[in-house]
Amino acid sequence: MSKSIDQIFVNAKQWLLTCLGGSPTWVIQVVSSLVNIFALLAVFLTLFALISVLERKILARIQNRYGPNRVGPFGLFQPIADGIKMLIKEDIVPARADKIVHFLAPILIAAAAILALGVIPYGRKMTPFTIDGGILFFFAVGSTTELAVFMAGWGSNNKFSMLGAMRAIAQMISYELPLILTALPVVMVVSSLTPDRIVAAQAGYTFGLVPRWFVFTPWGAAAFILFFISGLVESNRTPFDVPEGESEIVAGHMTEYSGFKYATFFMAEYIGMFAISGLGVTLFLGGWHAPARALEFVPSYVWFFAKLSTLLFVYIWVRGTLPRTRVDQMMNFAWKFMLPMAFTCILAAAVWHYAGRGLRGWLWSLLVIAIVYTALSTLLDTRRKFAPRVYRFAE
Amino acid sequence: MTPTLQAFLIVSTALFSIGLLAALSRRHAIFILIGIEMMLAAANLNFIAFWRFGPHHQPPIGVMIALFSIAIAAAEAAVGLAMVIAVYRHYRTTNVDQLDQLRG
Amino acid sequence: MNSGAFILIAIFTLAAALAAATLRKLMHAALSFALAFVGLASSFFLLGAEFVGLALVFVYIGAVAVLIVFTILLTRRDVEKDRGFNWGGVPIAVAVFGGLTWSILKTQSIAIVAPRMPALTVKQIGAALMTSYVWPLQCVGLLLTAALIGALILVIEEKR
């Protein structure tokens, strides 16, 4: 029973494809892909709508307000209202803009974000596109985002746009390194770039109790934290929303966009966030595996989306809690702390592997991380650097 | 019907020639770099094509060389563009016609 | 391997490349350049070298293209001047194209179709990189580091 519920979507697709029996192979392939794409779009656009309203409500709660509560029950139809508003707004293109580039940028950015979703396993046998180097694909596609952001900034021919784009690219490039490097230990340990394999490697439970997710190893935990922070930056979320800090540069590279183009940017941002979170779930949080053996009867995709939602909630929570960082702090943090720590995670994973992947490895890798962490924080003199600032000329 | 090796090679030749065109005809230093990148990419295409069409090798030499060449191309692009910026800072131009300090 | 796909990809790639070489606006050329590489990566996919294709996208679009547009941005004042076209390069390029094509077409031994081949997995590439190609790999690593440092030093503000 539970098995059939688990595979209900897979079976549905199979059934759909059998209806096409007799058509040429490429037709079936194309149809299969289209089905996957539509499913993805449907799910994630819904999720986007849901999250956009939920975010507003959660933020409101954090700030002791109600949030949207007028449209529909509990304000749940708010995104529909927003969408309609966006669609009927006038699409303004600046006169001196580079029109083609200006037009292409939101499309490219949305395309990249959605493409990245394609390689994540959402459930047992529920990977839309199984690619041998799935993780690489993810990052390769993700890296095009930078180009898109640049196009937006350049195409708008606006100084705020350009500045925002510059900031965005600088931080994205800076944090792409730790992002990729923190994914590496997992790849090394699993010795595969395929997301399915990675998820499979996290099956099972130590002592029948603790799931074998990588987040429960020292290196995994450290890497996950680094990955999460890099994810925050990559999706331009608070506290790293410097590129679109409205108090400084209006809305960054999106300044000159309005109407549906703006909505596309907005959507792409959220979808990028989903993608990164999904990858995080896949890499560190055991993918669609249940957190306990007793809970395995619950369908796998439920678990995946539960973990994803948890992560998204943390995103929102962080946004509601932390102030925006300064650009130089962010860059220093990336190059002086994140990068060395990411390398350390690789080292620690190697130590963990060669010390036998057991308790011994666990302790050794913990030691490695602890030593480097302590040394780094001493070297960087964090206590002094992150103390409250003293303004020399303020008085 | 599947394409032959010749087809791939001609595409690669075309790409190479376009790269050459960019490098020869545009007066902007960045175009020279773009052209060189394209020529390198054309060479990569040749490597992959020959690997695919040639006898089966283990390890895949063509792929390996292509990978390394991509890495080297990245390094080349980084240094080249840094030079463009440095030159621009110094001479206030990126027009290669004007950059003839080494004229004999 | 599909001829239709091949032709599609080839036309796409070459068109983008030609655009990159000839478009008047430098920014558009750079973007076309990125586009050409998407096409090239697709032809790598077509040839069964998925990993190389992904690496190509990763490196060229993620890094090189961004670098180029950044350079364009940093030398913006100069970029916006129109410089015209140096027509002297065209005959040479055409001649090279002609010569090479002629020799390719003349060579009969390469008029072959692709043999069947087991899929190339990432694992195989990784194994090769870590065994027989480990020395070149280290060298490339060193080269990249050196290039990184060199590029940094090149763009450090000149002290006056």
Added chain:
Amino acid sequence: MVGLITAIIFIPLVGALAVCAWPQRNGRPIALMFNAISAVCALVLWRNFDPTSSGLQFVERHAWIPAIGAEYLLGVDGLSLLLVLLTSTIVPFALLAQPVPGAGRAFYATMLIMQSALYGTFTAQNFILWFLFYEMSLLPAFLLIKIWGGENRDRAATKFFLYTFLGSVAMLLSFLGIYFAKGTFDFAALAAFGKNGLLTGKLAWLAFAGIFVGLAVKVPLFPFHTWLPDAYQTAPTGVSMVLTGVLSKMGVYGFVRLLLPLFPNEIKIIGPWLLGLAICSIVFAPLAAWAQRDLKRMIAYLSINHLGYCMLALFAVAASPVVGATIDMQAALSGVFMQIFNHGITAATLFYFAGLLERRRGLRGIDDFGGLMQRTPLLCGWMSVAMFSSLGLPGLNGFIGEFLIFKGSFAIAAAFTAIAVIGLLVTAIVFVRAMQSLFSGPLAESCSGFPDLLRSEKLVIVPVTLLMFAIGIAPQFIFNIFNATVVQMARLFG
């Protein structure tokens, strides 16, 4: 382990290139890094060195210029190893001592080239190769004095260069003579000839004189020493340290390696005269030091005195009319080797302190200071340790070498040794007087703003001083290096 010595020699050269390529003006970190690498290599050499074997170890032999018998022949025995270790210690010490603003990249590169040459000199076992390195050390030393020196540097550098260069030319000519007579440049082969008289007649004396002058200038031995006070006084601190710590050892090394084995008969004949020269070094140098007002010049003169002890013991051993007093010869040779090492460390430390004082005050006359003990007790304390070490206080390193030298020479040449004791006394007087006028009395006005030892200076001083104490209290680890060599040499000379 083959190739280790080559690595030791060439790492500093690579370092010199690296320093030149270093983008910042301060090349010290890079230079120190290469120092550290070659020092590690030297330590590996020490670790793998077999202390029980008296022969050459880690031999590397390649044909080089067969036409003139030049070979690329490297190897170490106990003495060479000792000097390699000394070089590895002193050069980084000197680099650390040199105040940063005074020295650019070129300075460090030159120092590294000199270090490489020193390593080569101490390990080469073929004359041509040895001479190449020997000369290669001369040029950097000249440049270092000439470019970075203090007052009167041109004169001092020229004098230094002319002196040592003329000495080298004389030595080269002598060796050419020997080569034409015997057809080899290999040290071991030449020593084997030397046993039965290398040359005969006037030619032998000419060759002897040439080599003797060349080496005596380098040590320096009275009366070939007048370049030394000028050079040491003028050279920047770090260079003075290397000059006195290592470069002067090249002369002693040459005596042990070349002159003594090659001309045993000649030395026996004029032995008393040579001993007389050594005594002159021992007695007149500290007397002259007593009359100096300049701290560095004073230390320079005492340096002559300390090397005079080495010469005394060496000549006593070589000129020994008694056959079979091997115990005394062993004592004398052990003393010489010990003294080489100790003097290297102690004199370099003294120069370091002179540099520290100079850096603080801008002057370095003994009378320019006063009452320092009240202001900078740590500096005075550590400096006193170095001074007491130099005057041969038991418990510090200087005593061991001097005791053995005196023990060995007294049994062979009692009268000369008895006179040499005056040197010990005068040295003590010089140091005690210096201490009195530097450290005690009321605090001089000009010294009232001195900082005490800084942390960076402590980091340099403490290890060196600990080494002095270690050698003074438990010297066995140094003796282990050269005991077998000493036994073998004593047999050779006996």
Added chain:
Amino acid sequence: MNSWIVTYLWFVPAAPFVASLIILTLSNARRRSAAALAIAGQIAALAMSILAFGQTLQTPGFRVVQNFTWFTFGEQALRLGFVFDPLGAAMLLMVALAGLCIFVFSVGYMAEDKNFTRFFAYLSFFSGAMLGLVIANSLLLLFIFWELVGLASYLLIGFWIERPRAAEAAKKAFITTRIGDMGFFLGILWLYGRSGTLLFYDRGNGCLESAGLAMLGASATFIALLIFCGAVGKSGQFPLHVWLPDAMEGPTPVSALIHAATMVAAGVFLVARVYPLFSLGPINGVTPSLTVVVWIGVTTALMAALIAIAQADIKRVLAYSTVSQLGLMMVSLGVGGVAAGIMHLLAHGFFKALLFLGAGSVIHGCHGEQDIRKMGGLRRLMPVTFFTYAVGMMALSGVPFFFSGGWTKEEILHATASWAPSHAPYYLILAGVVLTALYMTRQVIYVFFGNPRATAEHAHESPRAMTMPLIVLALCAIFFSVVLTPAWPWLHGYLTGEPVHFEIARLIQPMLFVSLVLVGGGVAAGIWIYRKAGAPERDRPAEIDPLEYAQPALFRFLANGMWIDELYDRTVIAFSWASARLSDWMDRYFWDGLVRGFGAIAQLFGIFTTSVGERGINAGVDETTVGTRGLGRLISAAHSGQIQTYLGAVAIGMLALLLLYAWLA
């Protein structure tokens, strides 16, 4: 024969050494812990000494040896060792006990000094070195500790570093003793060369044992004399005594510890230690070396006693008295009374320490005043100091029966009287006894009697930490005589290894009355001469010494130490300085002049070659260069500097190659 005690004996010197090291690392402010550490180290050493001393009581002629290899050079091992015998044990006990008293005293005396911690570090260092010296079983080890003791003395004399005179005195002490040490060093070398070992006792092979001694032969005399040079320097014997009075510039506890009780006695101890070398080949117990010892001792004893009479500084009087007493000990050793000499050394250690500490207490009480003419009447103001000082004075003067000094002096007189070659030393020493009583009486009268003068009016008794050691030492000075009396000469027996019987009859000896008379005479003379010392008398002003008034020339001669310092200044030192200047001058002008002459010739040659080079060779080279340059211009025209031109050329070249291949195919 071995004993556990000698295996752990190194602990005795090690304890103060370690304490010293730790104190050196302490900051200046941690005075309390510095003092505590130093005293703890000293107590540890004392406890261990007592333990060890207990061991020696069991067997007469007890001697244990522990040797070890220090290092191996060539094929030979250099061995050092520790020895423990009655001589060493008695010295150990005395040094540790007197040292402890002085340490405690210093806590009070130095209380206000800003370099308090450094002082205790030096003191501990000294104590360690001295204890090590006492138990060394190798002449080399002894020499090492000897030098370390000298270093400590140097540091402590110059402790008040800001006073130029202290520094001067320290330098003088170091150099003067070093002159003697150089002789000692040569003696060591000679001995080592002859006997092949420096160990005193080594199972029959040591240099003091018959086998070793047999190898020395005639050289023994010279070796002994050279070693005696060291003793002369360290023990302040004529002619190297000049440093000791000056050494009084150091803090008073230092004078007490080093320059009265322990270090200066090291010379005597050294002679006693290597006595077999001195007494080798005796002719009726008289050897040339011992004769030298006797005469040096006599000269020193008498000369110093004479000088002491005319000194005005409270500490200088005591310093000269020390020199004199050391001379006495030397005489005793020289005439064969080794045990007597050592006994006197031990007794002297206690009462001279007592006297110096008493003097320190007086100086402390008088706020740093050292001139006895400005004191007076302290009897009432500083009673404890007075009584203890009186005990010391009587012990030093040699008042018989109750004071240790009296008995040991008797022994020495006894030994000297029976010296065969000559009776002169005996009579000279008797004169010395009178003089001793005289100058001590003078000093006591000046300091403690009469009315307070000048600064003495505000004098006060010293604190507990200072008076307690005084009392302890006074008691030692009195009760020490119990083991010295002829009735029960236990110490004598202990040192010589002879059995001892109690015999009350021997307590009364004829010689005793002689010395009683002499001492009494000396004291009486002193009282008579100085009865009105501090007050004006007839036409004599108060600050002029009665003796000076009577014999001004002689008094000045004595007060200036017989002008020996001045003599040295004019002769030895002037000569050395002149030779130093000469060496420097020779270096600068003569030798360097030679070199410069050579340089000038070389320069002439250089000028010649330069002119040849410029006219002949250079011109040819120039022509060639011009031609080459023209060719270069021609070729360089092809380099347009246009990168695209180059690239195009490369492309055309490639095409050409392709065509070439095609044509070849």
